[in-house]
Amino acid sequence: MGAAILGNMKFTVGWLYPDLMNIYGDRGNILTLVKRAEWHGLEARVVELGRGEAQPMEDVDVFFFGGGQDREQALIYDDLRQFKRESLQASLAQGAQMLAVCGGYQLLGHYYQTADGQRYDGIGVIDVITEAGRKRFIGDVVVQAEIDGLTPSTLVGFENHSGRTFLGPEAQPLGKVLRGKGNNGSDHREGCIQGNVIGTYMHGSLLPKNPHLADHLIARALRRRGDDALSHLDDSTELAAHGWILQRAQRR
Numbered sequence: 018m019g020a021a022i023l024g025n026m027k028f029t030v031g032w033l034y035p036d037l038m039n040i041y042g043d044r045g046n047i048l049t050l051v052k053r054a055e056w057h058g059l060e061a062r063v064v065e066l067g068r069g070e071a072q073p074m075e076d077v078d079v080f081f082f083g084g085g086q087d088r089e090q091a092l093i094y095d096d097l098r099q100f101k102r103e104s105l106q107a108s109l110a111q112g113a114q115m116l117a118v119c120g121g122y123q124l125l126g127h128y129y130q131t132a133d134g135q136r137y138d139g140i141g142v143i144d145v146i147t148e149a150g151r152k153r154f155i156g157d158v159v160v161q162a163e164i165d166g167l168t169p170s171t172l173v174g175f176e177n178h179s180g181r182t183f184l185g186p187e188a189q190p191l192g193k194v195l196r197g198k199g200n201n202g203s204d205h206r207e208g209c210i211q212g213n214v215i216g217t218y219m220h221g222s223l224l225p226k227n228p229h230l231a232d233h234l235i236a237r238a239l240r241r242r243g244d245d246a247l248s249h250l251d252d253s254t255e256l257a258a259h260g261w262i263l264q265r266a267q268r269r
């Protein structure tokens with residue numbers, strides 16, 4: 018259908034806890050979603066979903082939930098359960114998409130337990146649990162993604178986490194780890210895909226160097242409006258950055 022047909026169609030990005038869950042360049046994911054939506058001819062806007070009373074989420078097409086240190090997760094996990102869970106579940110059931118990174122990814126699961134045993138209950142929209150270890154996993158990540166039709170099929174990013182995440186039967190991995198630690202440093206899997214939710218440990222930020230994943234999220238969100246064909250954009254700069262990380266990871 019492309020830009021001409023999508024002209025002036027509203028596109029809403031819902032940003033969860035922008036003031037507290039936003040580290041290692043996570044904000045770049047918001048900029049990428051907004052810019053690409055505009056380049057595809059959509060009228061993009063961002064709604065900030067901070068702490069406090071539930072805000073209307075029906076119009077949100079793509080949610081973004083960034084990372085945060087244990088301290089920030091402690092400040093928001095109760096609010097997430099009390100004020101956000103129900104409307105998030107309703108929006109996801111109606112076809113909205115979610116991209117959650119690291120600390121956000123962990124709190125969409127059943128719980129996150131810190132290295133000193135503090136447990137922060139999650140909202141269980143994905144079938145994963147996370148328990149922190151003493152050693153942090155830090156460095157480049159390269160993933161062979163398990164998303165049909167994603168081209169290129171690799172995703173690149175940067176990880177910095179103490180959490181070890183384990184997937185339950187309802188959750189599929191986002192992909193296989195080619196470089197880095199991923200979910201837990203032992204099963205060579207990274208991230209999670211379940212329904213309309215994608216969780217990952219990849220900061221960096223993720224989407225500027227993986228424009229194909231940004232378009233995957235935008236197209237899936239538009240599907241409920243009966244069209245998911247996006248115009249082709251010139252991603253040579255973005256994919257050059259992607260390729261550079263791939264090479265660097267191979268050299269190391």
Ligand code: GLN
Nearest residue numbers: 084085087119120179180
């Ligand atoms: N606090 C969590 C952990 O250490 C998440 C960190 C993050 O979001 N980068 O695993």
